[in-house]
Amino acid sequence: MSGDLAWIEGALTSARPQAIGALLRYFRDLETAEEAYQDACLRALKAWPQNGPPRDPAAWLIMVGRNAALDQARRRNRQTELPPEEVLSDLDDVETPMAERLDSANYRDDILRLLFICCHPKLPATQQIALALRVVSGLTVKQIARAFLVSEAAMEQRITRAKRQVGAGDTPFETPTEEERDARLVAVMAMIYLVFNEGYSTAAKDAAARIPLCDEAIRLARLLQRLFPSEPEVMGLTALLVLQHSRAAARFDAEGNVVLLDDQDRSLWSRELINEGLALIDKAMRHNRPGPYQVQAAIAALHARAHVATDTDWAQIEALYRALEQMQPSPVITLNRAVAVSKVSGPEAALALIEPLEDPLGGYFHFFGLKGALLMQLGRTAEARTAFDRAIALANTVAEAAHIRQHLDRLMSDGATA
C-alpha cells in the first residue's frame, strides 16, 4: 500500500542522522558509514513491507548496516588474505564492545558529531551546507543542485571535495566533554541558520526551488531540539526559523518584486508556523538564559503578533536590537536597530545612528537603501537619490535593485510635481 511506503520513506529519512552518526562512530569513516547506511536502506525496503516496520527503525538500520559493512570487509579480506579465520575472529572482537555502544545515550552525541563534521571550519559556508544536506538530510545531489541553482555535476564535485576535506577527520570520537559539546552545538546552530538563509535569500523566480533549503533547516533545528530539549538557544533558533518562514507566501508580489514587511499582506502569513514560533519563544524565555537566537526570534515574534503593520511594537523591537548589539556587536545589527529608531524617534535620529556606519558598511546594499529611505523621509531629495544610486550598484539580486528603483521613481515623480 502506498501509505506504508510513505511511512517507510519517512522512517528512513528520520532515522538517517542517528544511523549514519552511529555507523560513523563505529567505522570512523564517513564514506564507509554512508555506504553501510545505503546498504541497510536497500535491505529495509525489501524486508519492511513484508515483515512490517521494526519497533526502532534506527537501531535496525544501524545493526544491519554494520553487519553488511563487516560482511563486505570479511569478503574483501578473504579474497586477499589467508587464513580468513584469524581475520574473522579479529572482527568479532570489534563487534562485542559495539553492542554496548549502541546504547541510546550515545545517539545524541553521534548526531551532533555528524552535524559538527559537516560544519568543519576548513569548509566554506556553501560547502558546509551542501555536505549537511547530502549526509545528514539525505537529499540527493540533484535536489541540492537544484536548490543551489547550479548544475548537478558542479554540485557533485563540490560535495566530493567537501567530503575529502573532512574525510581525514580531526574530530575526536570519544564522548565529548561539556565544553566540547557546547562548542559543537554553537557551530551546528550557525550551520543550520546558514542552510535556512541560503534558501531564504532568494529572488522570487527561484523561491520555489529554494524552499526545500528552508524546510530542511527547520527539520534540522527540530531534530537538534529533540536532542537538547532544554536548551533555550535551540528553542530560539527553531522559533526564529519558523517565524521567518511563516512569511514566505507574502514576500514577493505577482511580478516577483520584494514586498517589505510593512507592506506584506499579513493574511498570507502562516498562522500555524507563527503559533509554533510563539510557543517556542515563550518556552525559551522561561529559562532566563537569553542569547542571540532568542532575541532575534523575539523580534520576529513582535512582527508576527502585529495584525497590521502599524500595530508593531517598535519600541520593544528597538530595545531587543539594543540587547542583541550588546551580545554580538555588529554594524549590521546597529543598522537594523536604526530602522526601529526611525519608527520610534523619527528619521533624523535614525540617520544620526547610521552615519558612523558608512565606513564599515560602505559596500552593503541595505545600508544605502535605508540611508536613501531616511533622507527621502526628511525631504533631502538629492542626497536620497545619491544613496539610492549607490544601493542599486550594490544590489545582490535583480529584485533588490528593482525595489530601490521604485523609490527612485517615486522621488522623480514627487520632484516633478513638487
Added chain:
Amino acid sequence: MLYALLCYNAEDVVFSWSQAEDDAVMDRLARVHGKLRDTGKLGPSLRLMATTTAATLRKSDPPVVIDGPFAETKEQLLGFYVVDVENLDEALTIARDLGAANPGGSYEIRPIRLFLPGALPQTAAAAEHA
C-alpha cells in the same frame, strides 16, 4: 456513546514528511472526516504541534515546569478525535478508516468519562486553525 480516538505516531517520522506528503495524508483524512461529519458522528478533534513545543507541569510540591513531555516513548500523542458511536466495533471501524488514510502509528480507542464541550467562540478556534 462517546469515544476518544487518540492518535499515536512517531513524530520524528511524521515531521520528516515533505509538505506534499503531509498534504496528501491530510487530504485522505479529510475524506474520512467528511463522512463522519455527514453522519453526525464527529465531535471536536485536533492535531497537536510537535512535542518540542510542549511544556509539562509536574505536580510536585512545588510544581515544576519541564520542557516537553517527560515520558521518552517511541510514539507520541499527535492528536485526537471525539466520536459518537454505538459501540466499540463502530469506533474500531472508524479507526481503521483513519488508519488507512494515515500511515504508521496506532489509535488508542478510549471511552469518554466526562465530556465538556467548552465555550470557545467559533471564530477563535478557526483563527487558530488557519
